[in-house]
Amino acid sequence: MSFIAILGAGPLGGAIAHKIAARDRIREVRLIDGDGSVAAGKALDIVQSAPIEGFSTRLSGGTSILAAAGAAAIVLADQAAGGAEYSGDTGLAVLREVARFEKATPIVFAGATHQELLRQAAFELRMNPARLIGSAPFALESALRALAGLVVDGSGVEISLRVLGAPPDSAVVAWEEATAFGQPLSSQIAAHEIAGLASRIPGLWPPGPYALASAAARIVEAIVDGSRRRFSCFVALGRGRAAAMPVELDEDGVLRVVEPALTPQERTLLDNALERNR
Numbered sequence: 001m002s003f004i005a006i007l008g009a010g011p012l013g014g015a016i017a018h019k020i021a022a023r024d025r026i027r028e029v030r031l032i033d034g035d036g037s038v039a040a041g042k043a044l045d046i047v048q049s050a051p052i053e054g055f056s057t058r059l060s061g062g063t064s065i066l067a068a069a070g071a072a073a074i075v076l077a078d079q080a081a082g083g084a085e086y087s088g089d090t091g092l093a094v095l096r097e098v099a100r101f102e103k104a105t106p107i108v109f110a111g112a113t114h115q116e117l118l119r120q121a122a123f124e125l126r127m128n129p130a131r132l133i134g135s136a137p138f139a140l141e142s143a144l145r146a147l148a149g150l151v152v153d154g155s156g157v158e159i160s161l162r163v164l165g166a167p168p169d170s171a172v173v174a175w176e177e178a179t180a181f182g183q184p185l186s187s188q189i190a191a192h193e194i195a196g197l198a199s200r201i202p203g204l205w206p207p208g209p210y211a212l213a214s215a216a217a218r219i220v221e222a223i224v225d226g227s228r229r230r231f232s233c234f235v236a237l238g239r240g241r242a243a244a245m246p247v248e249l250d251e252d253g254v255l256r257v258v259e260p261a262l263t264p265q266e267r268t269l270l271d272n273a274l275e276r277n278r
Contacts, residue, residue: 002026002027002028002071002072002224003026003027003028003029003030003070003071003072004020004026004028004029004030004071004072004073004074004075004220004224005029005030005032005067005068005071005073005074005075006029006030006031006032006074006075006077007032007033007065007068007074007075007076007077007086007094007098008032008033008076008077008078008079008080008085008086009031009032009033009035009038009039009042009061009077009079009080010033010077010078010079010080010082010083010084010085011078011083011209012077012078012083012085012110012111012209012212012213013031013033013042013075013077013078013080013110014031014042014046015209015210015212015213016075016077016110016212016213016216016217017029017031017042017043017046017059018046018049018213019210019213019214019216019217020057020217020220020221021046021050021055021057021059022053022055022057023055023217023221024054024055024056024057025221025224025225026057026072026220026221026224027057027058028057028058028059028060029043029057029058029059029060030059030060030061030062030067030068030071031043031059031060031061031062032061032062032063032064032065032067032068033061033063033079033080034063034079034080034081035063035079035080035081036061036062036063038061038080039061039062039063039080040060040061040062041061042061043059043060043061044059044061046059047059065094065097065098066101068098068101068102068105069101069102071102071105072105072223072224072251073105073106073107073108073220073223073224074098074102074105074106074107074108075107075108075110075216075220076091076094076095076107076108076109076110076111076114076117077110077111077216078111085111085112085113085114086111086114086117087111087113087114087116087117088117091114091117091120092117092120092121092124092125095107095117095121095125095127096125099125099127103128104128104131104252105131106131106132106133106223106249106251106252106253107121107127107131107132107133107253108133108134108135108216108219108220108223109132109133109134109135109136109234110135110136110212110213110215110216111136111212112136112139112205112206112207112212113206114134114136114234115134115136115166115234115242115243115244115277116242118132118134118234118235118236118242119236119240119241119242119277121236122236122242123236123240128253129235129236129237129238129254130252130253130254131252131253131254132235132236132253132254133219133223133233133234133235133247133249133253133254134233134234134235134242134244135212135215135216135218135219135231135233135234136167136206136207136212136215136234137163137164137167137232137233137234137244138215138218138219138231138232138233139207139211139212139214139215140163140167140171140201140204140205140207140232141161141162141163141232142156142207142211142214142215143204143207143211144161144163144173144197144200144201144204145157145159145160145161147197147200147204148161148178148180148185148189148197149180151189151193151197152180152181152185152188152189154180154181158180158181159178159179159180159185160178160179160180161173161174161175161177161178161179161185162174162177162178162230162232162246162260163232163244164232164243164244164245164246164260164270164273165243165244165269165270165273165274165277166243166244166273166276166277167201167205167244168201168202168204168205169202170269170272170273170276170277171201171205171244171273172262172266172269172270172273173197173198173201173266174260174261174262174266175194175198175263175266176260176261176262176263176266177260177261218231219231219233219249222249223249223250223251223253224251226250226251227248227249228248230246230247230248230258231246231247231249232244232245232246232247233245233247233254235247235254235257237257237274239278240278241274241275241277241278242277243273243274243277245257245258245260246258246260
């Protein structure tokens with residue numbers, strides 16, 4: 001039986017566990033943290049909400065990272081103590097430990113600060129880049145879609161766009177291929193309104209725990225169940241670079257990095273962003 005392991009039972013880790021469980025598409029979630037009582041308590045709290053929300057996902061909490069062995073996907077989140085996202089030497093130490101017993105399982109970097117940690121995992125720890133996926137850009141994409149929906153007096157669900165590069169300062173939006181209700185977005189809103197949406201990106205970063213959790217949950221489902229959808233995710237791109245790009249996912253992680261349709265100006269901005277993040 002496939003299960004998902006979440007490393008870290010802080011606000012983000014708990015929100016991811018709840019989001020995955022409530023969607024009821026994964027049979028089991030294991031919440032792992034150095035503070036086992038917090039992990040177990042959050043798992044129990046989510047389980048007790050199951051009859052209300054109508055899901056049957058099994059949840060458990062514990063301290064041993066070895067409980068992640070055999071997972072369909074491992075999600076890196078935040079620590080219960082202090083609520084800080086895994087980063088720096090602490091994050092690398094956790095990834096080294098994971099690498100000892102898992103060589104192929106996809107790892108979802110759920111935090112807004114995880115771009116650098118993903119880059120280090122690929123180029124310092126020499127982990128397979130295809131198994132490393134950062135889901136935070138998908139949360140930013142969702143925020144932009146919601147704002148664009150307001151501009152066209154519709155729902156963000158009907159908006160399609162891609163966030164590339166390195167948010168917040170080096171983010172690039174592929175406006176050339178963005179659509180609303182199946183039509184080019186540029187045909188429905190003025191150029192100054194598109195510029196206004198782009199200017200709001202720094203204020204939308206970092207996304208909050210719920211948005212980050214929702215994004216991570218969808219990425220996990222795409223890995224476990226497969227998906228024909230494309231997602232904006234942080235990925236390792238070679239030459240020491242890591243940035244957000246559209247990707248297709250399967251059970252092994254990144255199936256393909258997709259080259260988006262960009263204007264010459266957008267292409268220049270993306271190339272500059274990639275060079276700055278190496």
